[in-house]
Amino acid sequence: MARVVHFEVHADDPLRAIAFYETALGWSFSELVPGEYWLISTGADSEPGINGGLIKRKGPFPDRDARLPVIGYVCTVQVKSLDTYLQATANAGGTVIVPRHAVPGVGWSAYAKDTEGNIFGLHQPDRDAA
Numbered sequence: 001m002a003r004v005v006h007f008e009v010h011a012d013d014p015l016r017a018i019a020f021y022e023t024a025l026g027w028s029f030s031e032l033v034p035g036e037y038w039l040i041s042t043g044a045d046s047e048p049g050i051n052g053g054l055i056k057r058k059g060p061f062p063d064r065d066a067r068l069p070v071i072g073y074v075c076t077v078q079v080k081s082l083d084t085y086l087q088a089t090a091n092a093g094g095t096v097i098v099p100r101h102a103v104p105g106v107g108w109s110a111y112a113k114d115t116e117g118n119i120f121g122l123h124q125p126d127r128d129a130a
Contacts, residue, residue, distance in 0.1 A: 007053075020093055103123075
């Protein structure tokens with residue numbers, strides 16, 4: 001079986017994306033290749049989860065406001081309070097595209113777009129969700 005061990009966020013404006021994720025999710029970044037690639041730390045190595053990278057987008061991006069299908073993988077971030085992170089996402093310039101909804105017996109989920117048009121998920125565990 002193969003496991004996901006790294007993810008990448010593609011960005012037209014990497015500095016704008018870094019500011020978004022620092023504000024919305026509290027991630028930290030370190031530049032690996034000047035102006036092109038940053039490593040992302042999503043939390044302490046002692047906690048479950050993976051780290052990733054942020055890369056300057058190659059090629060044109062379609063209209064950010066177009067209703068296009070999701071292309072690629074959607075990473076979902078586990079949070080303690082979905083409402084808090086939905087507000088932080090909006091405050092950082094993101095857009096909620098699928099509002100808070102129950103995944104019965106699992107928790108509460110939502111989907112959002114970052115400032116670069118990338119979709120990500122937020123999930124709050126709650127076995128009583130219905």
